[in-house]
Amino acid sequence: xxxxxxxxxxxxxxxxxxxxxxxxxxxxxxxxxxxxxxxxxxxxxxxxxxxxxxxxxxxxxxxxxxxxxxxxxxxxxxxxxxxxxxxxxxxxxxxxxxxxxxxxxxxxxxxxxxxxxxxxxxxxxxxxxxxxxxxxxxxxxxxxxxxxxxxxxxxxxxxxxxxxxxxxxxxxxxxxxxxxxxxxxxxxxxxxxxxxxxxxxxxxxxxxxxxxxxxxxxxxxxxxxxxxxxxxxxxxxxxxxxxxxxxxxxxxxxxxxxxxxxxxxxxxxx
DNA sequence: CTGAGACGC
DNA sequence: GCGTCTCAG
Numbered sequence: 001x002x003x004x005x006x007x008x009x010x011x012x013x014x015x016x017x018x019x020x021x022x023x024x025x026x027x028x029x030x031x032x033x034x035x036x037x038x039x040x041x042x043x044x045x046x047x048x049x050x051x052x053x054x055x056x057x058x059x060x061x062x063x064x065x066x067x068x069x070x071x072x073x074x075x076x077x078x079x080x081x082x083x084x085x086x087x088x089x090x091x092x093x094x095x096x097x098x099x100x101x102x103x104x105x106x107x108x109x110x111x112x113x114x115x116x117x118x119x120x121x122x123x124x125x126x127x128x129x130x131x132x133x134x135x136x137x138x139x140x141x142x143x144x145x146x147x148x149x150x151x152x153x154x155x156x157x158x159x160x161x162x163x164x165x166x167x168x169x170x171x172x173x174x175x176x177x178x179x180x181x182x183x184x185x186x187x188x189x190x191x192x193x194x195x196x197x198x199x200x201x202x203x204x205x206x207x208x209x210x211x212x213x214x215x216x217x218x219x220x221x222x223x224x225x226x227x228x229x230x231x232x233x234x235x236x237x238x239x240x241x242x243x244x245x246x247x248x249x250x251x252x253x254x255x256x257x258x259x260x261x262x263x264x265x266x267x268x269x270x
Numbered sequence: 271c272t273g274a275g276a277c278g279c
Numbered sequence: 280g281c282g283t284c285t286c287a288g
Contacts, residue, residue, distance in 0.1 A: 092282095093273085095280080095281080113273095113274095113275095118272075118273055118274080119273080119274095120272085120273085121272085121273095124271090124272085125271095125272090126271060126272080147272095147273095147286085149272080149273060149274080149288065150288065152272055152273065152288090153272040153273065153287085153288045154271080154272085154288070156272085157271060157272050157288090158271095160271080160272085161271070164271095219277095223288090
């Protein structure tokens with residue numbers, strides 16, 4: 001068996017696992033899940049967006065972002081991942097385009113060419129396969145960051161798949177992701193696109209009528225360690241990035257949840 | 271799934 | 280620059 005076949009089988013097993021899980025739910029449990037999803041849906045996009053330290057927030061149909069001109073990439077990308085966003089449609093990858101909505105001028109994809117780094121999606125293309133326009137919209141240079149291929153296709157890919165699993169399990173999650181942008185980072189290309197040393201992901205879901213958060217801080221290096229070892233508090237991500245997450249939630253809820261790094265309410269693959 | 275690169279028009 | 284093809288983690 002060659003490697004391609006191994007990956008194909010692993011991918012098939014993941015889909016099978018999700019299918020079996022959903023099939024195992026009885027009608028009552030399904031109704032509960034739907035009801036939880038409606039709570040998440042009730043939050044408007046604006047309500048859940050983090051603060052911008054750069055002053056340049058751009059809204060697209062499928063996601064919003066805050067662009068950092070000095071680092072030539074977003075400081076965060078935020079979107080709601082609904083169950084209905086996940087489909088099997090297999091679109092052909094388009095070319096990356098400069099995001100014209102970024103007024104200071106988003107980076108050209110040529111900065112990444114022969115740099116040795118991937119054009120790593122922050123709002124993953126795989127999370128936007130519900131329609132061709134939504135899929136293509138993720139191929140904007142305002143939605144990517146330089147990532148090592150082993151990282152992007154390794155642990156970061158694992159995390160993205162874990163998020164898709166949670167989106168199905170909890171009928172939707174709100175996702176905020178980005179690289180930790182700081183001074184002194186290595187850069188690539190003529191426009192000097194920064195290469196982050198860490199990437200973060202902050203998630204919010206509603207389970208059993210309760211709001212839950214979880215945050216990940218992953219060094220920009222592939223790892224075989226399980227994902228739960230990269231769980232941190234939202235506060236820690238805020239401290240590193242200067243971004244304020246979920247500031248419009250009731251203060252007491254925000255304070256309690258963001259200080260916690262208890263991941264027990266999130267069901268991990270491993 | 272996540273991506274890159276070569277070649278032809 | 281776009282389309283098609285091959286390739287790798």
